[in-house]
Structure formats: C-alpha cells, structure tokens
Amino acid sequence: MQTPEQPVLRDIVLIGGGHSHVGVLRMFGMKPVPGVRLNLICRDTHTPYSGMLPGYIAGHYGYDDVHIDLGKLAEFAGARFFRDEAVGVDRNQHRVLCRGRPPVPYDQLSINIGSTPQVQQVAGAGEHAVPVKPIHRFNDRWLALLERVRNHPGRTRIALVGAGAGGVELTLAMQYRLRNELRALGRNPDELEFHLFNSGPRILPTHNARVRRRFERVLAARGVRLHCGQEVNQVDAGRLATASGESLEADEIVWVTSAGGAPWLRDTGLELDEQGFIRVQDTLQTVTDPRIFAAGDIATMVDHPREKAGVFAVRQGPPLAANLRRAVEGRALKSYRPQSRWLALISTGDRHAVASRGGVGFEGDWVWRWKDWIDRRFMAKFNELPAMEDEAPKQASSVQLEGEEAQQAISAVAMRCGGCGAKVGASTLSRALGMLQPAQRDDVLVGLHAPDDAAVVRVPPGKAMVHTVDFFRAFIDDPYVFGRVAANHALGDIFAMGAEAQTATAVATIPSGLESKVEDTVYQMMSGALEILNDANCALVGGHTGEGKELALGFAVNGLVDDNLDAIMRKGGMQPGDVLIITKPVGTGTLFAAHAKLQARGRWIDAALTSMCQSNRQAADCLHAHGATACTDITGFGVLGHLVEMTRPSEVDAEVDLSALPVLDGAEETVAAGVLSSLQPANVRLRRAIRNQSEVVDHPRYPLIFDPQTAGGLMASVPAEGAEACIQALRELGYPHTAVVGRILPQGEALEPITLKG
Template sequence: MQKTNAPVAKDLVLVGGGHSHVAVLRRFGMRPLPGLRLTLVTRDIHTPYSGMLPGYVAGHYGFDECHIDLGPLARFAGARLYHGEVEGLDPETRMLQIGGRPPVYFDLLSINTGSRPATVDVPGAAEFALPVKPIDAFLRGWERLIERVTASSGRFRIAVVGGGAGGVELALATQYRLQKLLAERGDDPERLEYLLLTQGPEVLPTHSEGVRKRFVRVLGERSVRLLTNHQVTEVREGAVRAEGHAEVPADAVLWVTSASAPTWPAQSGLAVNDSGFIRVDANLQSISHPGIFAAGDVAALPDPRPKSGVFAVRQGPVLTDNLRRAATGRDLRPYRPQRNFLGLISTGDRYAVASRGEWSMEGAWLWRMKDWIDRRFMTRFNELPDMPEDAAPELASGVADQEAIRELSTLAMRCGGCGAKVGSTVLTRVMQRLPVTRRDDVVLGIDAPDDATVLSVPQGRLLVQSVDYFRAFIDDTYTFGRIAANHALGDLFAMGAEAQSALAIATVPYGRERVVEESLYELLAGALAVLQPSGAVLAGGHSSEGAELAFGLTVNGLVDPDAIWRKGGMRPGDALVLTKPLGTGTLFAADMRRKAKGRWIEDAITSMCLSNQVGGECLRRFHATACTDVTGFGLLGHLLEMTRASEVDVVLEVNALPLLDGAAETVAAGILSSLQPQNLRLRRGVADLERAGQHPHFPLLFDPQTAGGLLASVPAGQAQACV
C-alpha cells in the first residue's frame, strides 16, 4: 500500500466489490493518486469469483480459494472499507445513503454491484426458490439444502429454473455434489431427481448449436430432465407451475433466470434502461450524470453484451484509467468490448466445454485449463505485491480543481496551538447536523455557548470519571467513533457506574473544508450512536486538525457509594467471567500487514462495537465481587491488577478463554501487537511459566484489547448462570 501525506482533494467512492472494482483497487494500490481518497462500500467482505462458483458448489474448491478478500485488497489500495448496503443515492448533493450509518459524500462515484435473478414478477419465487444471487445468501441457502437432502429419505426432486449457462452449470454442479455426499453416506444417489426448466425452446440460447448439442447430451447422461418452453408462472411449496403445462413437483427450487437490477439507481434519477440497469456511454460514464460510472452487470452499455463476468474483468483497466482521468480533468477513453470470447462451461465433475463463436470442444483437459486460468486470476488479488516505499506517485495538484488547489495550498502552513482548531464555521455546521440530547444533571452542555460544561452530581451519588484517546486503526471514521466511545465507556461500566456525559477530543486529518467537516461529523455521529443508548449525553469537547485521525472521550458516570466495583474485591472460591473474546491486538497487527482475512477483521469490529453496558448489568445481577475492563495491558495485565489488590491467586483455564476468529492463526504466525513486548514483561506474575508458555494461546494473555470485555469475579455458584 502506498502511503501519502497529501491532503484529501477529492473523494472517489466505489460501490460494490465486483470484478471491475477489484481491478480498480489493485491498480490504485500499484499506482496511487495522492489527493484522491478511495472508499469502498460493499455488502460482502469476501467477494466471490463467479467463474469458480460452480466448482465451489461441486466441492472442488474451498471458500477462500474462490473468494477475493476485500479487506487486504482495500488496505493495499489505501481505500477506506465501509461494510454496508447502499439504500439510496442523491446525485445532486453527491451523497450516498448506506444502511446504519451517515451518508457518504463523493466527488466521483463508480458502481459495480452485479445483478440478481429476476424473481419479483413471479409469485412465490422470492419465498420458495433459492436465487443464485446474491451469492452469499445463495451459499447459506445451499448449505441448508445439503442438510435437507442428506437428512431426507426417498425421492428428492430439485428443479433448476433457467436454461442459460449459469442454470446448466449450477444444475450439474449441485447434482454432482449431492450425489457424491449421498454415496459417501451409503445412501442411494439415484433417489435424487433433477429437472431443468427453461422458457425457450432450447438451453444455452446465446451459444452455438455445437455447445447446445454437447450439453443436451451431458444432461441426458446425468439423468437431468430437460423441460423446454416452460415459462414459470408460480412457485409454491413443493411445486412449480409453468404456463400451459401440468404442475411440476419440486422439493427444492434453484432460481437462475435472467438478471435484474437493484432498484436504487432508477429511484435516484440516474438514466436506466427498461430493466433498470444504469445507462452508460462508451467511457462507462452515466449518460445522465457525469462523474458517476458503472461497470459489470449493473451497467447497460451502448453496444449490449451478455451479463458475464468476462466483460466486467475486461472493463476493470479502462474503468481505472477513466476514474484517474476524471479526477484529473482529462479526456476519457472508450471501452471496446470484444465480439467473441472463450467460454469455459463446467459439467459439475472435472470436465468442461469450450465455446467461442461457432466453435466448441470438450474434455477434462479444458477443465484443467479453466482451473489454471481461474487460479491465476485469483492469485492477482489474494497475493498482493509489496510496494517500494519510494515509488513516485502522480502530482497531487493534478487531482484538484482550481478552488481545491487554492485551498490545499494553505494546508502545508497549518498552525499549531489553538491555530490547529477546526474552524468555527465547520464546527457549527457539524453540531447543527448532530442530534442534541439532554439530562437534568447536565446543567450546561453542548447546546450552551459557554466555556465549560457544568455537571450536577445528585446527592448521595459519586462522580466516576475516565478518559481514553488513541490513533485510528481502521479507516471507517464512523465505526472508529463507535469503537472509541465503547472503549471509553467500558471504564464506567467496570466500576458499576451509570453513564452520564462525555466530552469528545477529536483530531481530524488536514484536508479541504468539506473533508474536515465530514470526518468530524462521522466521528461524532459514531460516538453518539453509542452514547445515546447508554444514557449519556455529549456535553462538549475539543477538535483540531493534525497529521492523522485520532479520537477519544472523557466520560463521566454516577454510582452509589455502596455499589462501586473495585479491582480489589475478589474472594477465594470466586470464578472468573470474561464477557468478550480476545484477539483484537494481534488481528489488527495482521491487518496492517495484509495478513488478516476480511471476515476476521469484520468479526473483531462487531465485537468492539458491542457495548459492555448489558454485560455489566448481568454481572450485577449475579453479584460480581470485583470487575475491570480488559484493554491495553491485556488479560493478564489487568488480571494481575485485580489479584494484587485482592491479595489472592487465580488459576486460568487457557483452553476456556474465548478467542476472536483468526486470533489463534495470527499469533501462530508470530504476528503480535507493538505493545505486546511491554505487556509480556508481566509474565513474571505467572507461577508455572515454563509449562504455561508452551500453550499456543499463551501470547493472547498479553494481547492488548481495544473496547475489550469486562473481566469479573463472580461467586462460583452463580458463574454458570451468569455466562
């Protein structure tokens, strides 16, 4: 990944991790454009490669072999990764609406979300059929179908709706896998019946006659019953109905029909064709909104082509070049789709049919060639090169328009001290966008233009206060704000306190005024998403500009004097309860090195976004005697603080420790947090160090946690119920 200190001049947002966008990310990683900030918005962290999906379904590939991990790829490209689904677009204000987070601004937008089988117009299809897209949902449904088939007895009928290449491949691949599983269990694979329904007079209508004949023969050899001229009009539980035909019994229905577009592009006012796909010119740019691009299945080109990943892959380099050109004000270049392309269609087993124009061929060697081509393609994105630090990037001034150049020219001369504060106008706009919450015991808060917050402490209660502040370790500003708020509030909940108020401390990177405003807004919106459910109000704070994003909060809480939890309350015979899994330190150290899988990081973020408030309430119900939150000093460091204060020893069952997915793997690979060596000095507190140190999970005792869980001692008789 190329690191640049150039201030942000323009924002390029990529929607979807499709075949074109993975090429865009890789190429920007190889040759970044300083001043252009990339953001990837994706519903799936692991994007499937469509060419290998039938092989995965058939059991020839594992999950990671046929999925591109967008986490390391986004980091390689220097792109912010926003995990979410687009719900709307306002092209005029250049705002993208994403579920569960604030809108995202863009200067340039590129859309590569793929398509979905059209089920909306067929009654019952959405309820009783399993569509092949979105692929992640299909794969979950496929696993459930495997369980149904293997648990069944007697005849089991599967109907595949769609006679194109996708339907034929899926029918043969699923049949191969299911029959193989039944045979391995000593069951009769012949009890599985397959039907392939197509609305036209033949299968594979866009391929040559030779290809069609080959597949009609293969389908016959595999006992797949072919039903042509079957326009499906209804799907219901246990059956499929087609116009002019008797009802077709089916215990399961796989849906692989013609593609349909997402609804939000048309609703946003983008020019779309009759099917809802985004109309683009030869440069892959929207014909109605310059600065918005589309590629792959979601795009409708002037010279239409089949909905195939082959074309999306070929569009990637042209799309990358045109996004660079659009960012720097240069003329765009056209994409010229190939007339013919080599299609390799698998037959479920390790055998394939080749198709190009009127020519066709088949054989096991063609499957081996397809396998080699597919694996080589995947290697480009899952085995990313190490880039030299001194690679010469393009000039940042080329990114910006004249107004941006004038604005950016002042950034190199930013002042320190109070001169580093975020400007009053920006701050005012941000505060006007944020919701204001109030509490009676916050006398003067964020809505009062005074020099300090004024708090009231109710009689008979104590004020509990803590502060946390750290540099960003993820590029998603909103999510970082959520995690930082959870991390800070953890100290209050570990003391048994009720959250009352918070003061925010934010450092946002240098950039254009709009960029600074959006960064500050996203940070505070993320923090408020955590503070408000906890009962705390944002009462004030301080913001400044700096070289990198950092955020923290001073948090205030209230507690009854006789209800305070201390670290020193552990009693002999108590049991230890930990409310969150360990591993954030090693996982994010691995993420910085692009060695962590995207799903590992996503699971870790989900854990960090989980509040400790409910966990604290649960521990209170089960009479916890002492409590702390596990953060920077790791589990062992914080536990030693408790044992020393309580004057007790503890026995840790290391095998019982909950771990985040992937943490054991990254520790085994020797990837540890930079704070680990300092935490490791505390190993002198371990009695049987030689034996304990041999456990593979031993390093995780010293792993620094961000927004970690609560560690509490609970009476032994209450521990299991508490868990």
C-alpha cells in the same frame, strides 16, 4: 491503515465489490494518485469469483479459493472500506445513501453491484425459491440447501429455473456434489431427482449448436429432466407451475433467471434499460451523469450491448480504473470497446469442461485443467498482492481544483500552525456537529444545546462521580466505525465499576485537507460515537478538535454511582472459591496488527469489529445483579495485566485455563505467525506473575493473555454457586462467547499469583 502524506482533495467512491471494482482497487493500490482517496461500500467482505463458483458448489474448491478478500484488498489500495449496503444516490449533494451509516460523499462514483433476481415478477418465487444472484449472497443459501438435502429422508426433488450457461453449469455442479454427499452418508445417490426449466425452446441460447448438443447429452446421461418451452409463472411451497399448465412437486427450487437492476436505482434519476440496468457510454460513464460510472452486469453499454457475463466485468476493470483516474485529474476520458466474441469455459460438474467461442466448441478433462489454471491465476492477482510502487513524490497533487478549493488545497499542504492555530475551523466544526443530536439529560445545565466555555453538570443527591479518560489513534479507515469503537472503549471503565454514564467530552485530531473533507470526517466519526453514547444515555457536552497527522479520538467520561462503596464494582474484592468469567473473546491486538500487514482475513476483522462495537453496559448490570465480587474491562494490558491488577489488591491467587479462554476467529493463526501488537512486548514483561510459565509457554493461546484489547469485554469474579446462572443470563443478553476461564484461590506464599493450565 495507511496514512497518506498528501491531504485528501478528491474522493472516488465504489459501490459494490464486483469483478470490475476489484481490478480498480488493485490498480490504484499499485499506482495511487496523490490527493485522491478510494472508498469502497460493500456489505460483504468476501466477494466470490463467478468463474469458480460452480467448482466450489461441486466441491472442487474451498471457500477461500473462490473468494476475494475485499478487506485485505482495500487495505492494500489505501481505500476506506465501509461495510454497508448502498440504498440510494443523492446526485444533487453528491452523496451515497447507505442502509446503516451516514451518507458517503463522492467526487466521482462508480457502481459495480451485479444483477438482482427479479423473483417478484413470478408469484411466490420471492418466498419459496432460492435465487442465485446476487452471487455474493448465494453461499449462505447454498450451505442451508446442502444441509437440508443431507437431512431430508428418502427422495429429494430439486428444480432449477433458467437454462442459460449459468443454470446448466449450476445444475451439474449441484448434482455432482449432492450425489457425492449422499454416497458419503451411505445413502443411494439416485434418491436425487433434478429438473431444469427453461422458458425458451432450447438450453444455452447464446452458444453454438455443437455446445448445446453436448450439454443436452450430458444432462440426459445424468438423468436431469429438461422442461424447455415451459415458463414458470407460479411458485408455492414445494411446488411450481408453468404457463402451459405443467406442475411439479419440488423439495427445493433454485432461481437462475430473470435478473435485473437493484430497485433503488430507479430513484436515482439515472437512465436505465428495460431490465433496470444502468445505461453507460463507451467511457463507462452513465449517459445521465458524467460523475457516475457503472460496470459489470449492472451496466448496459448503449453502443455495444453484450451478454451479462463475468468476462466482460473483468475486462472492464482496467479501462474503468484508467477513466476514474483521468476524471479526477481533469484529463479527457478514453473509450472502451468490448470484444465481440469471447471464450466461455463451461464445466460439467466433474473435472471436465466444454469450451465455447462463436461457432467453435471442444471439450475434455484438459479443458477443465486449463480453466482451473486461468481461474487460479486470476485469483492469485488479488490473494497474492504485489509490493506497491515507491511512495508518490510529496508535491502538489495533479488533481484539478479551481477557485476556493484550490486555495484550500494550498493551505492544506502548507506548513501548519501549532497552538490554537491547529484547531479545526469553527464553521467546519459547527456544520459537522450541527447535524448531530446528542442525548439530552436534565442534569446537564450547560452543554452542546447552549455551548459555553465549559459544561455544567449537576450531581444528583446520593450519587458520587466516576471519572475516566481514553484516547487513541485510528486503527481502521472507516471513521464511523472508529467513532463507535472509541466511544465504546471509553465507556468501558464506567460500566466496569457498576456506574451509569452521564456525560462525555470529546478530544479529536483530524488530518488537514479541504474543508468539505474535514467536515465529513468529523461528521462520520462523531455520528458513530454518538450512536454509542446516546444508547448509553450519555450526553456529549463538549470537546476539542484539532489538526493532526493521523485521525484520533478520545473521551473524558463522567459517570454516576451510588455514594456507597458497597455499590461500586472494583478490581479488588475477589474471594477464594469465586470463578473467573470473561464476557468477550480476545485477540484484537494481533488481528489488527495482521490487518496492517495484509495477513488477516476480512471476515476475522469483521468479527473483531462486531465484538468491539458491542457495549459492556448490559454485561456489567448482569454481573452486578449476580453478585460479582470484582470486575474490570480488558483493554491495553491484556488478560494477564488486568488479572494481576485484580489479584494483588484482593490478596488472592488465580488459576486460568488457557483452553477455556474465548478467542476471536483468526487470532490463534496470527499469533502463531508471529504477528503481534506493538504493545505486546511491554505486556509480556508481566510474565513474572505466572507461577508455571515453562509448562504452558508452548500453548497456542499463551501469547493471547498478553494481547492488548481495544473495547474488550469484562473480566469478573463471581461466587461459584451463582456462576452457571450468570453465564446463562449473559449469553441470553447477547454475549455468546462468555466463558468461565478460571477460579480464585487463597493467596499462597509464592510471589507469582497466577497459575496457568492448558
């Protein structure tokens, strides 16, 4: 993650990862504004480029060829990437409401979420049709449909509703791909039957007659049956009906029409058009609220209405970025006028395309190659990110502030005090923490519910205390997710010993800035942490928050365990004949090192964060119940380091199967590229504990046994006779990557206790 030298004075929030916003992210990455922070809210990490989607459906491109990696792009732009879905805007408090996280405050807001299928307007369509839009969610539906067709015996009838350019192009792409799939399976491609429905009298209504006639001939030649003037008004399971009384049995029904604005926009108070799209001025500001912009399909330019087409969203990126920049700098905005004519290159499924512009139309294989060149050049701008400009001068930002905010900004860039002068202000802290609800426990006598100089906690009779502490700087830009991971990591030691978490005390450093920005960072981070602590019934009883250059968080955690050594799961205790189990995949160190270098795919980081946010509590209970003889959580020392910590006090040796090691997606690729955590070299020194290092050093997973983990899984030894039942129980609890990775052996005479096999 990038750590700006300037304190944050203004937040630009982008809702959605559409074609306009990817342009904004790239332009701000190329030339950031000091004191201005970008924030991207988007549920999906990989956003498709609509121009290449038909080629992907037809099988000409792979997934990564047609998707922009928002995680990588946001990292390049220095933007905080919130992987969530916006569900509302509180315009009075200037906050975006999200489905699964705290609200995100904004100073300027932009919406680029595309259109939403209005399937509810037709009875049964929402339940029985596959909507194409929003296209960033279409891939899962397409893959499921593809699998159903492959497994469907005999004739398959597919109906598509909507015969604009998108519907026609998608029909031909699907037909081309599915016929090829059936051929590859040794089946007759003529088993497929395609029907295309259109409520109007002709296909491609916004294109010229020559282009329409060409596609009518192509559809006819390929056996696609057109149903023009047939408005679909009823969809049932395996059947659709039209207003004129026509009915068709269909195995698959795909919806490519009737798109509108997202329903939550109606509650924002923004002025919308008849289809629910946001009405915007020539500056791309909404006509209702000058703080809010909109672009792409979700926006309707009042003075220059245009067809909903990807070309306009792409073209709106630069003027949107420029006006967002001007808005935060207090400068006058500029008007944007879209072109009245545009070039559309529409493919015919195979590597052939038709060009359409105004009254002109022409076609050929060379047109497809031309389209392919244009599309690949566009994608290269986001997949091959350029070097950023030299760092902005470290002077006061050009962002316009007034009154108290201006005084706070001057304070934020001034030399900061040390000692207690570096603490976060009491009012700022109390406001942030006042919105949180820590878990309440009867054994906490004095805690946050009645703050004092220190917490007072009762130790129940027959219990012993378990103490641990963890602290580290942020490795991602999202303070909410960082808080979840930090709390989960800190609790890991408690659970690994078979204890229950009782209380936690937080220690945090927060970068200086405007009070409102500091307050929100504390609130976001501690909201995430409290979700994890409360789920473990661990009461947050106090803490300390001070200023620092980088965001960091840690916890001192107290736990309770039966006052009996036999009830405690310890590192020592492994027995010869035990099997070695790991409950989570490894690879977080190399993946986040690669993320910082823009060399990790966003979906790899998503999967890593999901793993890091998963608690070890249930896994520890399960291992304890199945007679685990020793246990630890895998953290900074990696698999090998923690295994050595277990074998030495147990006075045993261990054999580990590298091929059985559960690994996070992408980790093998990043270590193979030589991207390693900064702690890896220190961990590699423990290779002296490996008996047969020369035999396995070239194994692709060998570097991963040294990879430091954050909020990693548990590693435990379990009696062999109960291992299968233990693994099954762990997987049923939601630890699907649980695996037996080795076995425990009697201690040999050699000094190296670990043997690896490939």
